[in-house]
Amino acid sequence: ETGVTQSPTHLIKTRGQQVTLRCSSQSGHNTVSWYQQALGQGPQFIFQYYREEENGRGNFPPRFSGLQFPNYSSELNVNALELDDSALYLCASSFGLSGQSNYGYTFGSGTRLTVV
C-alpha cells in the first residue's frame, strides 16, 4: 500500500505570489485534511475534503482554498502569499468521516514553504 505523498517537498515564493501544493492520498482513502504547522507550533487545521467537497474549515482566510479530485488527491492553493504563510504544510488522508475509523489516518511528510 502506498502512503501519502506531498509535492513539492520544499518551495520558496515571494510575498504576493500564489502557490499550489499537492497531496496524493493513500490508496483506499477518500478524505484529505490539510494542516499548517508554523515553526515550533503544533499543526493547525486548514480544511478537509471528503469525496471532492469541502467538509469543514479552520480559521484561515479565503485566500487559502483547495480542491479534491475524483482520484481523491488534493491541492491546497494559497493566493497573495504573506510572510506569515511560511510554514510546513501537512496533508493527511483517511477513509470516511466516522470518528471511529482509524489506523487509516496517514500523514504525508509535508511541504516546507518559505515566503520571502
Next chain:
Amino acid sequence: KNEVEQSPQNLTAQEGEFITINCSYSVGISALHWLQQHPGGGIVSLFMLSSGKKKHGRLIATINIQEKHSSLHITASHPRDSAVYICAVRITGNQFYFGTGTSLTVIP
C-alpha cells in the same frame, strides 16, 4: 487557551531513562493520537486511544477520559527516540486539535 496542552515543552534525558510526556485537553473527543515528528517534518502515528492503555515495544500510552488526560511513556530511552512528540485529539469526523509538541532529546 489551546484545546490541547502538552508538558513539558522540552525534555532532555540520558539514554536508558524512563520518560513521561503529558497531554491534557478541554474538548469532547472521539479519540486521542500520539504522533512522532522527526526533523524534516514527516509525522508517524504512534497510538490511537479512546480508553485505557496501549503498549508497543518500549512505548506505552494511557488515557483517562474522565480527567481528559493522556500520557506517553518511553521505557529505556535511546538516542533514536529523539523527536518531537505531538498529542492530537480527534473531534468530529476526522478533524483534530494538536498540541504544540514536546521536543525530546536523548543523550547517549
